[in-house]
Amino acid sequence: MYGYHGKILFIDLTSRRTWAEEKPESWYQTYIGGVSMATRLLWENIEPGCDPLSPKNPICIANGIFAGTPVPVGAKYGLASKSPLTGFVGDSLSGSWFSVALRRTGWDGIVLHGASEAWVNVLVDDGRVQFRQADKYLGLGTFATEEAIREDLLDDQVRSATIGPAGEHGVRFANVTNDGRQAGRTGHGAVWGAKKLKALSVRGTHGVRVADPDTLMKLSFDIIESAQGPHTAKYRLLGTATNVLNMNTLGLLPTRNYQEGVFEEAELVSGEYLEEHHKVKKIACAQCPIACEQVSAAKQGLYVDAMTGIEYECLFANGPNCGISDMNAVIKMIDICDRGGMDAMSNGVTVSWAMECFERGVLTKEDFRCAKYPEGFAPTFGNAEAGVTLSEMIRDREGIGALLSMGTKLASEQIDRERGTESRNWAMHIKGLENPGYDARGLKTFALGLAVGTRGGCHNRTAAYDPDIKGEVDRFSIDASRGVLAKRTEEYAAVYDTLPLCKFIRRCFSGKADRAGAWPAIQALINATTGWAFTYEDIDLIGERAHTIKKAFNIREGWTRDADRLNYRWHHEPMTRGPSAGHVVTEEELETLKDLYYQAKGWTADGLIPKSKLLELGMDDVAEAIGV
Amino acid sequence: MVTSTSRYKYITCDPEKCIGCQLCEYICSYTKTGEYNSYRSRIRTVRVDEILITAVACRTCENAPCVMVCTRDALSQDQESGIIRLDKDRCDGCAWCIEACDFGAISINPMTKLAEICDQCEDEEAGPQCVLWCPKDALELTTPDQRAQRARRKLATEEALR
Numbered sequence: 001m002y003g004y005h006g007k008i009l010f011i012d013l014t015s016r017r018t019w020a021e022e023k024p025e026s027w028y029q030t031y032i033g034g035v036s037m038a039t040r041l042l043w044e045n046i047e048p049g050c051d052p053l054s055p056k057n058p059i060c061i062a063n064g065i066f067a068g069t070p071v072p073v074g075a076k077y078g079l080a081s082k083s084p085l086t087g088f089v090g091d092s093l094s095g096s097w098f099s100v101a102l103r104r105t106g107w108d109g110i111v112l113h114g115a116s117e118a119w120v121n122v123l124v125d126d127g128r129v130q131f132r133q134a135d136k137y138l139g140l141g142t143f144a145t146e147e148a149i150r151e152d153l154l155d156d157q158v159r160s161a162t163i164g165p166a167g168e169h170g171v172r173f174a175n176v177t178n179d180g181r182q183a184g185r186t187g188h189g190a191v192w193g194a195k196k197l198k199a200l201s202v203r204g205t206h207g208v209r210v211a212d213p214d215t216l217m218k219l220s221f222d223i224i225e226s227a228q229g230p231h232t233a234k235y236r237l238l239g240t241a242t243n244v245l246n247m248n249t250l251g252l253l254p255t256r257n258y259q260e261g262v263f264e265e266a267e268l269v270s271g272e273y274l275e276e277h278h279k280v281k282k283i284a285c286a287q288c289p290i291a292c293e294q295v296s297a298a299k300q301g302l303y304v305d306a307m308t309g310i311e312y313e314c315l316f317a318n319g320p321n322c323g324i325s326d327m328n329a330v331i332k333m334i335d336i337c338d339r340g341g342m343d344a345m346s347n348g349v350t351v352s353w354a355m356e357c358f359e360r361g362v363l364t365k366e367d368f369r370c371a372k373y374p375e376g377f378a379p380t381f382g383n384a385e386a387g388v389t390l391s392e393m394i395r396d397r398e399g400i401g402a403l404l405s406m407g408t409k410l411a412s413e414q415i416d417r418e419r420g421t422e423s424r425n426w427a428m429h430i431k432g433l434e435n436p437g438y439d440a441r442g443l444k445t446f447a448l449g450l451a452v453g454t455r456g457g458c459h460n461r462t463a464a465y466d467p468d469i470k471g472e473v474d475r476f477s478i479d480a481s482r483g484v485l486a487k488r489t490e491e492y493a494a495v496y497d498t499l500p501l502c503k504f505i506r507r508c509f510s511g512k513a514d515r516a517g518a519w520p521a522i523q524a525l526i527n528a529t530t531g532w533a534f535t536y537e538d539i540d541l542i543g544e545r546a547h548t549i550k551k552a553f554n555i556r557e558g559w560t561r562d563a564d565r566l567n568y569r570w571h572h573e574p575m576t577r578g579p580s581a582g583h584v585v586t587e588e589e590l591e592t593l594k595d596l597y598y599q600a601k602g603w604t605a606d607g608l609i610p611k612s613k614l615l616e617l618g619m620d621d622v623a624e625a626i627g628v
Numbered sequence: 629m630v631t632s633t634s635r636y637k638y639i640t641c642d643p644e645k646c647i648g649c650q651l652c653e654y655i656c657s658y659t660k661t662g663e664y665n666s667y668r669s670r671i672r673t674v675r676v677d678e679i680l681i682t683a684v685a686c687r688t689c690e691n692a693p694c695v696m697v698c699t700r701d702a703l704s705q706d707q708e709s710g711i712i713r714l715d716k717d718r719c720d721g722c723a724w725c726i727e728a729c730d731f732g733a734i735s736i737n738p739m740t741k742l743a744e745i746c747d748q749c750e751d752e753e754a755g756p757q758c759v760l761w762c763p764k765d766a767l768e769l770t771t772p773d774q775r776a777q778r779a780r781r782k783l784a785t786e787e788a789l790r
Contacts, residue, residue: 069664070654070761097675100650104667143678156674157667180678205738207665213658224651224763281679284647287654289763291647295679307678 001025002211003065003530008041009107011122011129013195014055014114018129029532030618033108034500035091036546037062038078039553041111042089043622048556052084052187053170053194055115061102061200064500065529067287068103068208070220072227073502075099075287083186084172085346085407086432086456088554088563090186093500094161096285098178101159104204115195121149123158123201134198139165141339142177149201160201164341167193169397171405173346173434177338180293180309181285184343185433185458187407211531219524223508224289231507235292236282240312241271243437247316250469251578252439254321256381257352258428258569261439262578265325274310278327283309290504296331303332303388310334313459316437317348318391322355323381330384333391340395346407349434351390353408353427354400355379362421363400370399408434425568431456441570442580443468443475448486448593452564452607454550461497463489476580478589483596491543495522498546515540545617552609552619555626561607564594604628636688636710637771639671639746639756645766648673648681652758652767659749659757668737670746671758671767683767685746685758686712686733694725694734694745703743712745719743 008021031037041060050056059081066074076095083090102110105124112122119134137145145162160178167174167189174189175182192198210216234242244266247253251261267273274296284291297307310331318324318333333351337344357363358379365376368386370393379386393401403411412427428435433456440447449464450457459465464486468475473485492515496503499522506513509521519539526534551559566585575581598607611627614620650673653666661668671685688710695703695712702718703725705711721741726734734745748769749756759767 068654068666070651070658072651097650100666104665205665205667207657207661207663207668209663213662217658221761224761228763281681282647283679283681284649286648286650288647288649289651291649291764 001028001530002209004028004108005106005206007107008109008111009124009129010111010113012113013116013120013122013197016131030545031549032498032542032546033062033064034076034078034498035062035080035093036078036494036498036542036549037109038080039089039091039546039549041109042080042082043549043553045111045113046082049558050082052082052087052090052191055113055195057082057191059112059188059191059195059197060109061111062109063099063102066499066501066525067099069210069216069287069529070224071216071287071501071525071529072220072224072508073285073288073290073505074499075285076500076502077102078497078500079176079183079188081188081191082557083432084190085187085409088431088456088557088559089454089550090188090191091455091497091550092176092183092186092188093497094176094178094181094183095288095502096179096181098159098161098202100286101157101202101204103208104206105202106204106206110200112195112197112200116197119196119198121160121199121201122197123153123203125203126205137198138168141165142341143180143339145199146178149199155203158201158203160199162199162341163189163192163197164339164395166340166342166395166405168198169395169405170194171342171394171397172407172410173343173350173405175341175343177341179285180283180338182338182343185345186455189341210529212528216525216528219521219528223505223521226508227289227505231511232290232504235290235504238271238275239292239294239310241274241294241310241315243312244270244315244320245272247437249579250442251575251580252442254316254428254435254437254439256323257321257349257356257426258435258439259356259575260577261442261575261580263320263325266320268325269315269319269327269330271312273327274315278310278331280307285502288502290502292504298328298331301326301328302385303328306332306335308335308338313437314344314348317345317434318351318387319348321348321352321437322387324384324387325382326384329388332388336388336391336395342395345436346434347391347394349428350394350404350408350411351379351387352381353412353423354390354404355381355383355386356426357415357423362415362419362423367400370401407432428567428569429457430566431563433457435567438465439570439575439580440566441575441583441585444478444585444589444593445473445475445482445485447566447570447585447590448482448597449490451566451590452486452594452597453490454547454554461490461493462486463493476583478593480596482593483598483600486593486597487600491540491547494543494546495539498542499526541617545619548609548614548617548619549622552614552622552626555608561594564607566590634688634690634710635771635773636690637748637769638688638710639685639748639759639767639769640775641683642766643680643682645764646673646681646683647764647766648675649763651761651763652683655757655761659752660744668744670735670744672732683758684731684733687731688712693728693730697724697728699724709748709750711747711750713747714743714745716742
C-alpha cells in the first residue's frame with residue numbers, strides 16, 4: 001500500500017500496554033485519513049454514552065495521506081474524541097511539523113485509551129513507546145512545553161502536541177496545540193487533561209513512499225507556484241483578519257455578544273490596522289507555501305509582552321464581540337488563550353456572555369472577585385482589562401472563571417438554575433459550541449448549515465455562508481434550494497478535512513474553488529500518492545462518508561431532530577442597525593430548512609440515516625448499528 | 629559567531645523571507661534518496677523562539693574543518709566549486725566531521741552510517757532543487773561577496789532616493 005504505513009498504534013494509558021492494529025486497504029479507501037479516519041477510530045473504540053471526561057473516551061489521531069510529501073498544505077492530522085462541550089463528536093484538525101514527524105514514526109494513526117495515574121508525556125519514537133514523567137512540565141504554556149521536551153531530549157526533530165494550563169485545569173474548551181497550531185474548538189485539551197496526558201511527542205526516521213512520485217512532484221510544483229498568486233493573496237497579505245471590515249460592511253460582524261452586526265470602532269481592530277501597527281512575521285505550517293499565520297505583538301500599554309498569531313475568528317470574538325477596540329488587549333486575550341491552550345473563539349464568546357450578564361444585572365461586581373481585584377470588577381462591554389482578566393480567570397479556573405470554563409451552554413444553565421434568570425437566551429452557542437464570527441440572521445443558508453452541524457456552531461465544517469455572501473441566493477430569505485446547498489457545502493468541507501488539505505489552497509488548483517475546479521486536481525493527487533483509481537465521483541463520496549460517520553456517531557450518542565437548533569437570539573431578536581438589521585431566522589423557517597436538508601441528504605424526516613443509504617456508502621457495520 | 633569566509637557559492641536562507649514550510653527538506657530528501665523524508669534532508673529548517681526561522685546547508689568553508697578533521701581522508705573539497713565530496717569506501721561514520729562543522733550542516737545517514745553533505749545538486753540540470761522549489765525565494769546559491777555587492781547596491785539606491 002502506497003501513501004500509508006498500514007498500521008495504527010494503540011496505547012492504554014492505564015495499563016501502559018501498547019499494541020498495533022492493521023487495517024485492510026478497503027478500510028483506508030473508505031475513511032482515507034484526517035477527521036474521517038479519526039472519527040471512524042472513535043466509532044470503533046468508544047463505549048457509547050460515556051462521560052467525555054472519563055477514561056472510556058479515547059483520543060483518536062489520524063494523519064493525512066499527504067503529510068510528509070511536497071503536496072502543499074497537506075501536513076495535517078485529525079483528532080477525535082467525544083466532546084466535553086457538546087456531548088457529540090469532537091473532531092478537530094491541526095497541522096504542521098507534528099503531522100510530518102508523526103508520519104515518519106511509521107504509524108497512520110494513534111489511539112489512546114484509559115487514563116494515566118500520574119501526569120505523563122508519551123513519546124512515540126518510531127516503533128517504541130516511552131512514558132515520560134510530566135510533572136515538571138505542569139503549568140507551562142503550550143509552546144514552552146514543546147521547547148522543554150525538545151531540550152530534555154536534546155533533539156529538535158521531536159515534535160509534540162501539548163495541553164497548556166487550561167487543559168490541565170479542565171477548561172471544557174481547552175485545545176491541543178502543536179507548533180503554534182491548535183486542534184481547537186471541541187475541548188480536546190480537557191479530554192487530555194482528564195487523562196493526565198500533558199503531551200504526545202513523536203519522532204521518526206521512516207520515509208514516505210508514494211505510487212507515482214514524478215507526477216506528484218509536478219502537480220505539487222504547479223500548485224505551489226499558483227499559491228504565490230492572486231488565489232491566496234487574502235491569506236498571505238492581511239490574513240483572515242481582513243474579514244473584520246468585510247463583515248462589518250455586510251452588518252454581520254458580531255458585536256457585544258451578537259446584539260448587533262456593526263461595530264463602530266471596527267477600523268481599530270481590522271486586518272489593515274493589525275498589519276500596520278502590530279505585525280511581526282508571517283509564518284507557515286510545514287509543507288505550506290502560503291504562510292497565513294499573522295504573528296502580531298502588542299506594542300504599548302499593559303500588555304506589551306503579548307505576541308501570537310491573529311486570525312479573524314479569534315479577533316472578532318475577543319474584540320468587537322466584547323466591545324473591545326484596543327488591539328493590544330485583544331492580542332493579549334488571544335495570547336492568553338494560545339499559550340494557555342484554550343479556544344480563543346469560545347473564550348471571547350463566553351466572556352461576552354458574562355459581560356451581557358453583568359450589564360443585565362444577572363451577575364454583579366461581587367461575582368467577579370479574584371486575586372487581582374479582591375473587591376471584584378465591572379466587566380462592561382468594551383472594558384479591555386476585564387476581558388484580559390476574565391480570560392486569565394477562565395484559564396486558571398479562578399473564581400467565576402470556573403463557571404465560565406464550562407462554556408456558555410453549561411454556564412448559563414447553571415446560573416439560570418441557581419438564580420431563576422434567563423441568561424441562556426443570550427448564550428451564543430449551537431449544541432454547546434460557541435458560534436463563529438458570521439451572524440446567521442443575515443445568512444439563512446448558513447443558519448441551516450450551523451443548525452445541522454455535527455460539531456455545533458462551527459464555520460469550518462460548513463461553507464454554507466458562501467452562496468449567501470456571494471449573492472448566489474438571497475441571504476435574508478429561504479427557498480427550496482437551501483437543503484442541497486447545505487449538503488454540498490458541508491461535504492465539500494469534509495473532503496478537505498479528510499485528506500486533509502487546508503481549505504486556503506482551494507482556488508489554486510484551477511482558479512476556481514468549486515468541485516469542478518478542485519476535484520480533478522485532488523483526484524490526481526490522491527491517485528499519484530496511493531496508486532488507487534479514484535474517480536471524480538469518488539471524491540464526492542469521500543466528503544459524504546466523512547460527514548456520515550460523524551452524524552452516525554452523534555445518532556448513537558442520542559441525537560434527535562430537536563438537537564439541530566439555533567440559539568434563542570438568532571430566532572427572536574433582530575439587530576437594530578446596519579444592512580442586516582430587522583431579520584431573524586424564525587423557528588418555522590428553520591424547520592422548513594431542516595426538512596429540505598434531510599431530504600437532500602437522503603435521510604428520513606426525523607433526520608435519521610436509512611440502512612440502504614449506509615450500505616450504499618459501504619458502511620455496513622454502521623448500518624447495522626444505527627441504520628433505520 | 630563563526631561565519632564562513634568562503635569565496636565559493638553556497639546555499640543561504642534569508643530569515644526575513646523564510647516561512648518555515650520545510651518544502652526544501654522534502655525536495656532535498658526526494659532528490660537524494662527517492663523518498664520523502666525530511667530526516668534525510670541535507671538542508672535543515674530551524675525554528676526557535678517561535679518567530680526565528682531559517683534553513684541551513686553546507687557553507688563550503690575555505691580550508692573546510694570537516695575535511696581537515698576527517699581521520700580517514702574520506703572527505704575532500706573540490707577546488708573549483710568548494711563542494712565537499714565523500715569517498716564512501718573510506719567513511720566509517722565516525723562523526724568527527726559533524727563535530728567540526730560550525731553550521732550543523734552535516735549528518736550521518738542512520739541506515740548507511742555515511743556522512744551526508746549538500747552538494748548543491750551538481751548533477752541536476754536545473755541546479756539546487758531547494759532553491760528552485762522555495763516558494764518565497766528565501767534560498768539562493770551565491771557567494772558572500774555577491775551578497776555583499778547586492779547589499780551595497782540596495783544601500784546606494786535607498787540613500788540616493790532619500
